[in-house]
Amino acid sequence: MYQTTYHRASTVDEAASLFAKGTEAKFLAGGQTLLPVMKQRLASPSDVIDLAKIKELIGVEASGDTLTIKAATPHYDVATSDVVKKAIPALAYLATLIGDPAVRYRGTIGGSIANNDPAADYPAALLALDATVKTNKRSIAAADFFKGLFTTALEDGEIVTAVSFPVPAKAGYSKMPHPASRFALTGVFVAQTKSGEVRVAATGASQNGVMRVPAIEAALKANWSPAAIDSVSIPASGLLADIHGTAEYRANLVKVMAQRAVAAAG
Amino acid sequence: MSTVKLTVNGKAVAVDVEDRTLLVQLLRDHLNLTGTHVGCDTSQCGACVVHMDGRAVKSCTMLAGQADGASITTIEGIAKGDELHPMQAAFRDNHGLQCGFCTPGMIMSAIDIVHRHGGQLDEATVRHELEGNICRCTGYHNIVKAVLDAAGRMKVAQAAE
Numbered sequence: 001m002y003q004t005t006y007h008r009a010s011t012v013d014e015a016a017s018l019f020a021k022g023t024e025a026k027f028l029a030g031g032q033t034l035l036p037v038m039k040q041r042l043a044s045p046s047d048v049i050d051l052a053k054i055k056e057l058i059g060v061e062a063s064g065d066t067l068t069i070k071a072a073t074p075h076y077d078v079a080t081s082d083v084v085k086k087a088i089p090a091l092a093y094l095a096t097l098i099g100d101p102a103v104r105y106r107g108t109i110g111g112s113i114a115n116n117d118p119a120a121d122y123p124a125a126l127l128a129l130d131a132t133v134k135t136n137k138r139s140i141a142a143a144d145f146f147k148g149l150f151t152t153a154l155e156d157g158e159i160v161t162a163v164s165f166p167v168p169a170k171a172g173y174s175k176m177p178h179p180a181s182r183f184a185l186t187g188v189f190v191a192q193t194k195s196g197e198v199r200v201a202a203t204g205a206s207q208n209g210v211m212r213v214p215a216i217e218a219a220l221k222a223n224w225s226p227a228a229i230d231s232v233s234i235p236a237s238g239l240l241a242d243i244h245g246t247a248e249y250r251a252n253l254v255k256v257m258a259q260r261a262v263a264a265a266g
Numbered sequence: 267m268s269t270v271k272l273t274v275n276g277k278a279v280a281v282d283v284e285d286r287t288l289l290v291q292l293l294r295d296h297l298n299l300t301g302t303h304v305g306c307d308t309s310q311c312g313a314c315v316v317h318m319d320g321r322a323v324k325s326c327t328m329l330a331g332q333a334d335g336a337s338i339t340t341i342e343g344i345a346k347g348d349e350l351h352p353m354q355a356a357f358r359d360n361h362g363l364q365c366g367f368c369t370p371g372m373i374m375s376a377i378d379i380v381h382r383h384g385g386q387l388d389e390a391t392v393r394h395e396l397e398g399n400i401c402r403c404t405g406y407h408n409i410v411k412a413v414l415d416a417a418g419r420m421k422v423a424q425a426a427e
Contacts (some may be wrong), residue, residue, distance in 0.1 A: 001286045001288075002286070003286055004285055004286050006268065006285040006331040006332075008331065008332075028329075028332075031327060031328060031329070031332065032327060035288075035309075035327050035328070035329065036308055036309050038286075039288075039307065039308075040308075048329070050331070052332065074323075080382055099311070099397055100398025100399075101322065101378065101379070101382075101397070102312065102322050102323050102324045102361070102375065102398045103309070103324070103327075103398065104329070105321040105322065105323055106323055107323075133297060145409070181310075182397065209362070217334075244282070259352050
């Protein structure tokens with residue numbers, strides 16, 4: 001790792017001002033992606049600004065039909081939160097599938113979505129649940145937040161503070177994990193809103209990162225059941241292909257994972 | 267350089283380190299606690315697992331500064347004098363190791379697994395939860411046996427306290 005200067009911020013405002021002072025600063029939350037990248041010398045921030053101990057960024061709240069997860073809440077705390085399990089059990093379940101237990105103690109929802117790995121789990125949940133990303137400057141709809149591989153709508157120095165999820169009528173998640181990294185070879189989150197709208201998002205599949213799957217949404221809108229997806233055809237064009245799976249394999253996984261997610265949602 | 271103050275195995279320490287120092291480097295190179303191993307250095311193998319404020323974390327994937335103010339327990343800190351921790355004893359009795367390199371991380375992760383699951387542990391759960399610890403000798407069979415054995419011993423020990 002190259003030299004860097006470590007700062008621990010105690011408020012969001014302090015973190016933002018520390019960032020502005022650095023020549024090439026980076027925010028650090030759980031560090032489960034940034035630190036490995038720095039160790040490989042693929043990133044060399046002048047300053048790292050630790051957000052993990054900022055009290056206003058930690059915790060989970062449910063009020064009315066909205067579940068809010070603050071940005072520095074670790075995956076373990078989301079997975080085991082009674083509030084999350086009651087409001088959106090599929091989201092708590094998703095958090096149990098991220099990385100391994102030690103990673104889940106450190107990694108955070110804000111860090112995951114700000115990094116926007118094309119095979120990360122949370123982006124699928126945000127997109128399917130029509131979540132809103134709150135930052136220290138504004139609110140951004142999930143559909144406008146994810147902008148392709150490792151790219152988001154966040155501006156330089158902007159800090160994710162929380163994610164708000166409308167509580168759906170039904171939701172489910174299923175993923176085929178890569179056996180070593182546990183990232184999604186393909187993962188699909190399905191949701192039926194309280195007004196009857198159906199939203200389906202797939203991660204790990206597309207060359208452009210997380211995506212909606214309109215063909216499956218239409219099939220589920222007509223008939224919310226795994227069988228309804230049988231006749232859907234997912235084109236392989238634009239999907240990821242690597243040594244772990246061809247684009248055609250992933251196209252099929254989108255269907256199969258969607259079917260399992262619907263079955264899990266009930 | 268920064269001074270990192272933390273508690274390691276019950277003892278308060280203050281260490282001057284470069285900001286880029288990893289927690290595992292602080293433990294091994296500055297405190298000479300070399301029981302915590304560096305296996306893969308890419309956050310996958312779990313040989314570096316220690317407990318921070320009671321949670322099993324990969325010390326190669328944390329800056330020392332992030333642990334400032336925390337209480338760290340390493341493999342050196344779990345025995346009571348000459349009496350091995352029940353997890354250590356179970357690893358010995360079940361021969362839960364081959365070369366032994368992954369063992370410190372396995373034991374620290376396994377203790378965390380037992381704490382989280384209490385008496386609810388079964389073989390499938392142990393295998394699943396050990397996902398973040400890799401044994402390159404592939405000696406998982408006896409490791410899993412040891413963890414299940416220790417879960418029973420730890421429950422007995424807890425009930426006795």
